[in-house]
Amino acid sequence: MSKYDALMEITSRPDLVFTKGKGSWLWDADGNKYLDFIQGWAVNTLGHSPDIISQTLSEQSQMLLNASPAFYNQPMIDCANTLVKHSVFDQVFFANSGAEANEGAIKLARKWGQINKSGAWKIITFQNGFHGRTLTTMSASGKAAFEPLFEPKTSGFNKVPFNDLDAVKAAIDADTVAIMLEPIQGEAGVIPAEKSFVKGLRQLADDNNLLLIFDEIQTGIGRAGHLFAYEEYAVEPDIMTLAKGLGGGVPISALLAKGEFCVFEHGDQGGTFNGNPLMTAVADAVLKAVLSNGFLQEIQQRSKELVAGLEALSQQFGLGEVRGAGLLIALETENINANEIVKRALEKGLMINAPRENTLRFMPALNINSDEINQMLELLRIVIQERVDAV
Numbered sequence: 001m002s003k004y005d006a007l008m009e010i011t012s013r014p015d016l017v018f019t020k021g022k023g024s025w026l027w028d029a030d031g032n033k034y035l036d037f038i039q040g041w042a043v044n045t046l047g048h049s050p051d052i053i054s055q056t057l058s059e060q061s062q063m064l065l066n067a068s069p070a071f072y073n074q075p076m077i078d079c080a081n082t083l084v085k086h087s088v089f090d091q092v093f094f095a096n097s098g099a100e101a102n103e104g105a106i107k108l109a110r111k112w113g114q115i116n117k118s119g120a121w122k123i124i125t126f127q128n129g130f131h132g133r134t135l136t137t138m139s140a141s142g143k144a145a146f147e148p149l150f151e152p153k154t155s156g157f158n159k160v161p162f163n164d165l166d167a168v169k170a171a172i173d174a175d176t177v178a179i180m181l182e183p184i185q186g187e188a189g190v191i192p193a194e195k196s197f198v199k200g201l202r203q204l205a206d207d208n209n210l211l212l213i214f215d216e217i218q219t220g221i222g223r224a225g226h227l228f229a230y231e232e233y234a235v236e237p238d239i240m241t242l243a244k245g246l247g248g249g250v251p252i253s254a255l256l257a258k259g260e261f262c263v264f265e266h267g268d269q270g271g272t273f274n275g276n277p278l279m280t281a282v283a284d285a286v287l288k289a290v291l292s293n294g295f296l297q298e299i300q301q302r303s304k305e306l307v308a309g310l311e312a313l314s315q316q317f318g319l320g321e322v323r324g325a326g327l328l329i330a331l332e333t334e335n336i337n338a339n340e341i342v343k344r345a346l347e348k349g350l351m352i353n354a355p356r357e358n359t360l361r362f363m364p365a366l367n368i369n370s371d372e373i374n375q376m377l378e379l380l381r382i383v384i385q386e387r388v389d390a391v
Contacts, residue, residue, distance in 0.1 A: 014346065016028045016029070016030075016032075017029040020049075021036070021047075021048025021049055022047070022048050022049050023047040023048060023050075023365065023367075024036055024037075024039075024047055024048075024364060024365050024368050024369075024372045025048065026048060026351070032349065033349055034346070034349045034350065034351050035349060035350050035351065035372065035375055035376055035379065036048070036351045036364070036365075037350070037351055037352045037353075037362045037363065037364045037376055038351045038352065038353050038363055039363055039364060039365050040244075040249060041218075041244065041353070041363065042186070042218050042223055042244050042245060042328060042363040043244045043245060043247070043248070043249055044245075044248060044249045044365055045221055045222065045223075045245040045248040045249075045286055045289075045290065045365070045366050046248050046286065046289055046365060046366065046367055047365035047367060047368070048249070048365075049249075050248065050289075052285050052286070052289055053248055053249060053250070053282055053285065053286070056281050056282050056285045057250075057278065057281075057282060059281075060075065060277055060278050060281040060282075061278060063277075064277045064278075065276065065277065065278050066273065066276045066277065066278070067276075067277065068272075069270060069271060069272065069273075069274045069275055069276075073275070073276075073277040073280070074277065075277040075278075075280040075281035075284060076094065076275040076276075076277060076280045078280070078281075078284050079092075079094070079280040079281075079283050079284035079287070080092040080094070080280075082284055082287050082288065082291075083242075083254060083256060083287070084256075086227055086287075086291060087227075087228060087240070087256060088230075088236045088237075088258070089240060089256035089257055089258055090257070090258050090259035090262065091256070091257055091259060091262045092254050092255070092256050093254065093255040093256075093264075093269060093274070093275075094252060094253070094254050094255075094274050094275035094279075094280060095252075095253045095254070095255065095271055095274050096251050096252060096253060096271065096273055096274065096279075097132070097243060097251060097253055098131075098132055098215075098217035098241065098243030098244060098253050099131070099132025099133055099134045099137045100132075100134070100253055100271070101217070101241040101242065101243055101253035101254060101255045102131045102132050102137045102140070102180075102215055102217070102241050103132070103134055103136050103137055104241075104255040104269060105180070105213050105215075105239050105241050105255055105257075106123060106136060106137075106140065106180075107264075107268070107269065108239060108255065108257060108261065108262075108263065108264060108269075109123060109177050109178040109180075109211050109213060109239065109261075110123075110177060111263050111264060111268065112177065112211060112261050112263050113177035113178075115263055116209075116263075117177055117209060118174075119175075120174070120175050120176060120177035121156050121175060121177055122156045122157070122158060122173070122175045122176045122177060123140065123156060123157055123158070123176070123177060123178045123179070123180050123213075124157075124158045124159075124160060124168055124171050124172070124176060124178070124179045124180070125140045125141070125142060125157050125158070125159050125160075125179075125180050125181070126142050126159060126160060126161070126162045126181055126182075126185070127142040127159050127160065127161050127162060128142050128143065128162060128185055128187075128188035128191070129141055129142040129143075129159075129162070129180075129181065129182055129185055129188070129215075130142075130143055130182070130185070130186065130187035130188070131180070131182075131215055131217075132217075135150060135153050135154055136153070136154040138150065138153060139153040139154040139155070139156075139157050140154075140157045140180065142159045143187065158171045158176070162181075162185060162188075162191060162193070163193060163194050163197045164197075165196075165197055165200040165201070165204070168200075168201065168204060169204060172204070172208050172210070176208070176210060177210060177211060178205075178210055178211040178212070178213050178239075179201055179204070179205055179210055179211070179212055179213065180213040180215060181193060181201070181213070181214065181215065182214075182215045182216075182217075182218065182219065183198065183214055183216065183219055183224070183229040183230065183232075183233065184218070184219050184224060184229060184324065184325060184328060186218040186219075186328065186355070186361070187355050188355070188356070189330055189355050189356040189359040189361070190323055190324040190328055190329065190330030190355070190359070190361055191323075192323065192324065192325060193233070195232075195233055195234075198233040198235050199233070199234075199235055201235075202235045202236075205238075211238045211239055211261060212235075212237045212238050212239075213237060213238065213239040213240070213241070214228075214229070214230050214237035214239070214240045214241070215240075215241050216228055216229055216230070216240055216241060216242055217241055217242065217243045217244055217253070218244055218328065219325075219326075219328065220240070220242040220244070220245060220246065221242065221244070221245035221246050221286070221287070221290055222245065222290045222295070222296055222299055222326065222366050223244075223245055223326055223327060223328050223363075223366070224324075224325040224326040224328055225296065225299050225300045225303055225325050225326030225327075226296065226326075227290065227291065227296065228240065229325070232325065238257065238258055238261050239255070239256065239257045239258075239261060240255075240256045240257075241253065241254070241255055241256070242254040242256070245286070245366075246283050246286065246287075247279060247282055247283050247286065248282065248283075248285075248286040250278075250279055250282050250283075251279065252279040252280065252282070252283050254283075290366070295366075295367075298367070299326050299327055299366050300326065302327060302364075302368055302369075302370070302373060303325070303326050303327055303329070305370055305373050306327065306329055306362060306364075306373050307322055307324075307329060309373065309374070309377040310322045310329065310331045310362075310377070312377075313331070313377065313380060313381055313384065314331060314332075316381075317336075317384050317385075317388055318334065319331060319332060319333055319334050319336070319384075320332025320333065320334045320358075326366075327362070327363065327364055327366055327368070328361075328362075328363055329361070329362045330355075330359050330360065330361050330362070331359070331360045331362070332358060332359055333358045333359065333360060333384075334358060335358075336358070336384065336387050336388070337357060337358070338354035338356065338357060338358050338359055338360050339354045339357065340387065341354070341360060341380075341383055341384065341387060342354045342360070344383045344386065344387065345379060345380065345383045348379050348382065348383060349379070350376060350379040350380065350383070352376075352380070362376075364376075
């Protein structure tokens with residue numbers, strides 16, 4: 001009997017066990033060292049086991065872990081105020097995962113539609129979009145593999161092609177209450193929304209009395225080079241969701257909304273662990289680190305270095321497009337199988353991700369340094385060269 005058998009099988013995992021991480025590096029149980037450009041799927045904002053998180057967890061755990069969501073606690077208040085101060089939103093609801101935050105956004109939009117738009121309840125989402133793995137967020141997602149699963153799922157999601165404003169316009173009817181999108185579709189292969197498209201969505205929402213919801217689970221908290229990706233588009237959403245990088249490695253998410261759309265009544269929304277002081281203290285510490293002087297500018301500089309290096313590799317090996325923003329970047333591998341590159345890279349101590357068969361995705365810690373980027377590029381060059389030579 002394998003030591004892994006007690007774990008429910010939900011994905012294919014390599015036969016290694018990680019035991020330690022620091023910054024951009026992981027170590028397995030055999031002492032092997034790995035350069036990590038996945039970082040928990042864009043979760044570890046400040047890398048593995050940063051001192052600020054360790055210290056915050058230690059200090060807060062000795063003061064208060066959970067006073068129940070039926071009461072205020074100081075870290076909850078502090079973190080909410082930090083988010084409001086540095087965004088266009090007025091109020092925050094804390095949850096535990098991105099899917100939970102997105103489900104909350106869907107509920108909030110439908111509640112607003114009941115009160116303000118004759119019961120409107122349908123939400124326009126996008127093909128290849130990804131919003132989570134609850135039944136409702138799977139229903140909202142445009143991932144083809146989800147379509148036949150766990151039927152019947154939640155109805156009311158109209159999926160249209162991404163970056164196609166005419167398709168969105170055609171999908172609007174009297175029951176439509178909102179438009180929901182990722183500003184960069186991460187699981188689809190890092191596909192950015194075009195600026196004209198996002199501006200057009202804002203106009204359509206205004207013209208048709210719809211809410212515009214930004215799912216910034218992956219792009220928020222500096223990942224795309226700004227604190228929030230909506231800043232790059234010069235467009236204000238009505239509702240936004242955060243998770244992943246908000247906790248820097250601990251489980252927390254947030255639903256943010258402008259005041260006029262905060263229509264939940266008592267009992268509509270809640271959760272046992274929501275807004276607990278341990279997680280909100282960490283999130284507030286992570287936010288303040290990202291907001292510290294020069295941090296976001298450093299992300300943009302490292303992004304230029306990463307993009308330039310990947311473009312050089314693409315030119316050298318006849319690969320495809322490099323795209324994305326900040327430190328959420330993709331490289332098209334064309335006729336080379338990206339999953340094979342990921343497998344070979346892991347053998348050489350490099351962790352990267354392939355969201356599509358011919359797409360590599362890079363999600364390093366936001367405080368990665370230039371030397372680590374160069375090390376990654378050299379390891380990747382060796383792996384690609386080996387694959388080219390093998391053909």
